[in-house]
Amino acid sequence: MVRRADVFRSKQGIDLLTGHQVESIDPKQHKVAGTTLDGREFEQGYDRLLIATGASVVMPDLPGFDLPQVLPLKTLQDGRRMKSLLNSRNIKKVAIIGMGYIAMEMCETLKALDIDVAMVKPNPVFLPWLATDLADAVRDEIAANGVGIHAGHEPERIEPSGDGVRLICSDLELAVDMVLVAIGVQPESELAGSAGLELSVADSIAVDRMLHTSDENVYSAGDCADAYHVVTGEKTWIPLALRANRAGWAVADNVCGRAKALDGVAGTSVFRVFEMEVARTGLNVTEAEKYGFEPVEMTIKGASRAHTYGDSHPLHVSAVADKKSGRLLGMQIVGREGAAHRINAPAVALHMGMTAAAYTQMDLAYAPPFGPTWDPTLIAANQLVKKI
Amino acid sequence: MVRRADVFRSKQGIDLLTGHQVESIDPKQHKVAGTTLDGREFEQGYDRLLIATGASVVMPDLPGFDLPQVLPLKTLQDGRRMKSLLNSRNIKKVAIIGMGYIAMEMCETLKALDIDVAMVKPNPVFLPWLATDLADAVRDEIAANGVGIHAGHEPERIEPSGDGVRLICSDLELAVDMVLVAIGVQPESELAGSAGLELSVADSIAVDRMLHTSDENVYSAGDCADAYHVVTGEKTWIPLALRANRAGWAVADNVCGRAKALDGVAGTSVFRVFEMEVARTGLNVTEAEKYGFEPVEMTIKGASRAHTYGDSHPLHVSAVADKKSGRLLGMQIVGREGAAHRINAPAVALHMGMTAAAYTQMDLAYAPPFGPTWDPTLIAANQLVKKI
Numbered sequence: 001m002v003r004r005a006d007v008f009r010s011k012q013g014i015d016l017l018t019g020h021q022v023e024s025i026d027p028k029q030h031k032v033a034g035t036t037l038d039g040r041e042f043e044q045g046y047d048r049l050l051i052a053t054g055a056s057v058v059m060p061d062l063p064g065f066d067l068p069q070v071l072p073l074k075t076l077q078d079g080r081r082m083k084s085l086l087n088s089r090n091i092k093k094v095a096i097i098g099m100g101y102i103a104m105e106m107c108e109t110l111k112a113l114d115i116d117v118a119m120v121k122p123n124p125v126f127l128p129w130l131a132t133d134l135a136d137a138v139r140d141e142i143a144a145n146g147v148g149i150h151a152g153h154e155p156e157r158i159e160p161s162g163d164g165v166r167l168i169c170s171d172l173e174l175a176v177d178m179v180l181v182a183i184g185v186q187p188e189s190e191l192a193g194s195a196g197l198e199l200s201v202a203d204s205i206a207v208d209r210m211l212h213t214s215d216e217n218v219y220s221a222g223d224c225a226d227a228y229h230v231v232t233g234e235k236t237w238i239p240l241a242l243r244a245n246r247a248g249w250a251v252a253d254n255v256c257g258r259a260k261a262l263d264g265v266a267g268t269s270v271f272r273v274f275e276m277e278v279a280r281t282g283l284n285v286t287e288a289e290k291y292g293f294e295p296v297e298m299t300i301k302g303a304s305r306a307h308t309y310g311d312s313h314p315l316h317v318s319a320v321a322d323k324k325s326g327r328l329l330g331m332q333i334v335g336r337e338g339a340a341h342r343i344n345a346p347a348v349a350l351h352m353g354m355t356a357a358a359y360t361q362m363d364l365a366y367a368p369p370f371g372p373t374w375d376p377t378l379i380a381a382n383q384l385v386k387k388i
Numbered sequence: 389m390v391r392r393a394d395v396f397r398s399k400q401g402i403d404l405l406t407g408h409q410v411e412s413i414d415p416k417q418h419k420v421a422g423t424t425l426d427g428r429e430f431e432q433g434y435d436r437l438l439i440a441t442g443a444s445v446v447m448p449d450l451p452g453f454d455l456p457q458v459l460p461l462k463t464l465q466d467g468r469r470m471k472s473l474l475n476s477r478n479i480k481k482v483a484i485i486g487m488g489y490i491a492m493e494m495c496e497t498l499k500a501l502d503i504d505v506a507m508v509k510p511n512p513v514f515l516p517w518l519a520t521d522l523a524d525a526v527r528d529e530i531a532a533n534g535v536g537i538h539a540g541h542e543p544e545r546i547e548p549s550g551d552g553v554r555l556i557c558s559d560l561e562l563a564v565d566m567v568l569v570a571i572g573v574q575p576e577s578e579l580a581g582s583a584g585l586e587l588s589v590a591d592s593i594a595v596d597r598m599l600h601t602s603d604e605n606v607y608s609a610g611d612c613a614d615a616y617h618v619v620t621g622e623k624t625w626i627p628l629a630l631r632a633n634r635a636g637w638a639v640a641d642n643v644c645g646r647a648k649a650l651d652g653v654a655g656t657s658v659f660r661v662f663e664m665e666v667a668r669t670g671l672n673v674t675e676a677e678k679y680g681f682e683p684v685e686m687t688i689k690g691a692s693r694a695h696t697y698g699d700s701h702p703l704h705v706s707a708v709a710d711k712k713s714g715r716l717l718g719m720q721i722v723g724r725e726g727a728a729h730r731i732n733a734p735a736v737a738l739h740m741g742m743t744a745a746a747y748t749q750m751d752l753a754y755a756p757p758f759g760p761t762w763d764p765t766l767i768a769a770n771q772l773v774k775k776i
Contacts, residue, residue, distance in 0.1 A: 230751070241754050242761055243751065245761050245762065262749065263746070263749035265751045266750075266751040267751070268751045268752060269753060269754075269755075270753035270754070271755050272755060272757045272758070279753055281751070281753070338729055340729075340753060340755070340757075340758040341726055341728075341729035341732075341753070341758065342732065343753050344730065344733035344750070344752045344763070345732035345733050345735065346736075347733065347750060347751055347752055348733045348740075348742075348747075348750050349736055351750055351751070352736075352740045352742070359736075361634075361739070362651075362732070362739055363618070363630065363653045363655070363656045363669070363739065364630065364656060364732045364735055365667055365669070365731050365732060365735070366629050366658070367658045367659050367660060367728070370658060370660070370665075370728040370729065373630055373633050374630065374633065375630075
């Protein structure tokens with residue numbers, strides 16, 4: 001997505017100063033200061049300040065990660081660089097460091113370009129945040145598409161090797177033409193931290209429901225800022241598009257004096273890898289334990305269509321509830337169809353603090369092409385209630 | 389779906405009396421009476437009685453509707469009769485009376501068998517319960533598949549004509565080889581009504597949340613019984629599979645002395661016709677007015693995928709809320725993908741009496757293959773809140 005500076009200036013009347021690197025914020029004096037691209041120092045006063053610095057990609061500080069064949073994928077520039085590398089060279093084999101969303105989406109994209117792909121990461125557990133049966137289903141799908149999965153190998157360094165490179169990990173060496181580093185992002189909060197603003201989970205900028213930072217005239221929104229989790233009530237940092245976008249709209253209202261409070265995030269997310277949809281909302285067992293719940297988990301293997309209809313695929317659902325209160329804490333769904341949008345009903349339930357028993361009563365849609373009479377999320381909730 | 393009597397008897401120990409037609413219930417004497425298939429009269433006492441008579445298909449009392457080429461589709465026998473007709477004769481053209489779920493599903497099925505299909509009904513408005521833009525999208529899909537849509541023609545009689553029949557309607561005559569009558573079902577409540585049990589919406593059997601009828605020892609569940617609507621709080625009769633199934637489980641608990649109360653229905657339903665998914669939950673404007681709300685409607689045309697992703701299809705969403713309370717009253721979704729399961733999030737919201745403004749805060753899943761950053765149901769709710 002590209003937005004042009006002149007649109008901000010001419011159509012929206014915004015005094016947009018590009019090429020101005022802010023280097024410090026002075027909350028007491030209500031001003032920011034820095035240097036322009038041409039080396040001039042500048043200062044800019046404010047009544048209210050919004051910090052929307054986003055997140056930056058994490059690159060390990062290891063030998064060889066500065067080689068031209070080693071790149072992340074976060075900015076438009078990263079994308080152009082990768083495209084030009086793919087176009088100009090004979091890229092036959094790529095290693096991806098990391099097994100998160102970007103790694104998954106890129107392994108599919110690279111395979112579609114007929115490129116050999118190997119994924120590698122230190123943690124021996126593939127998708128550790130996902131229930132075991134669900135993670136296995138995703139792993140099977142990726143392996144079936146010929147992608148090498150090397151979990152449990154710590155990347156140590158990258159060395160040039162002919163036109164390509166060698167990625168050297170613990171007990172593993174991969175000779176490839178390109179390395180994609182996809183081990184996550186971190187909040188761009190250094191400026192805020194140096195100004196004495198309160199930081200929070202993973203060093204994200206702490207904001208309240210109105211997107212105020214710890215200074216009443218300074219706001220923050222987007223991937224640099226934290227959020228409340230609707231299940232735990234505690235702060236969390238989940239840098240995803242909908243929350244960033246929603247916070248953008250809300251902070252504009254608040255900065256302009258129109259109060260707009262945000263509810264919080266449920267930790268809902270989805271990705272597709274090859275033909276598999278992977279969706280989650282709320283907490284898994286590990287997270288639930290961390291926040292003092294007594295989690296009970298139920299994993300079922302349902303079907304994406306009525307058994308009378310045919311062409312059905314397995315739909316794996318894992319549901320977690322708190323033993324003491326019966327409250328639904330989270331759900332995860334994996335399948336070739338019907339996983340992605342199905343996660344939204346339990347997400348709404350989490351916003352409302354609903355019990356698993358109450359969820360079993362939900363009047364969800366049924367027709368044979370779209371699922372069994374009892375939606376698989378209802379079946380999981382029913383079984384979970386029995387287990388509790 | 390077929391269940392065999394001997395399974396009930398041998399595996400579940402149920403004294404299943406087939407071939408016993410109950411003709412009367414005596415709630416005071418706690419007994420039912422009737423006649424067996426071989427003409428013997430019988431009586432059967434009970435401590436508790438469950439009436440699970442289901443619904444029967446509506447057949448108009450008009451000339452020619454008893455011809456062998458004219459049939460409904462409700463029971464297994466109906467299905468076998470239709471299959472045998474399709475197999476044994478040269479069926480080239482079929483008229484369907486009605487434009488509901490069964491009519492839609494069957495017009496697709498018959499077209500897949502290379503049969504010409506014409507649909508006819510008295511009401512000139514096609515799918516009157518659906519918002520206009522959404523109904524138009526469904527109509528376009530059906531018309532594009534070569535099905536004749538004749539709304540506004542009252543069927544008057546059917547006459548034999550060679551091997552086929554002539555369906556004569558107001559200002560329309562159709563010469564076809566078979567007529568499918570799909571104008572709905574009615575609750576099988578005559579027995580209950582004759583026994584003095586309270587009847588309700590559309591003559592369905594009135595039951596409370598524990599599935600008691602107006603007699604404390606008589607229960608009813610399934611398509612013959614009514615239900616509470618979670619939006620109106622009033623009784624409704626919506627004979628769909630999930631509610632019937634759920635009531636079956638709950639009534640078994642209640643009859644056996646284990647209290648189980650049902651929440652109610654949101655009126656959630658979905659069907660597919662050709663490549664179009666049609667889903668709804670809650671009330672439309674007409675229904676909302678009927679129940680004393682002041683409905684405001686917002687219809688948007690969103691997209692099934694992120695615009696950067698490609699292969700996106702229009703996704704039409706209509707949302708209705710109450711002007712006074714801001715409460716979300718219903719939602720409808722039509723599109724080639726992503727409509728069916730998307731209806732479940734607003735369905736959960738309706739169960740919780742959520743406002744449209746609260747719905748805009750829901751943390752729904754986003755990834756480019758599955759929708760835009762703001763889920764189309766969120767966009768509709770946002771626009772609806774602005775309109776209110």
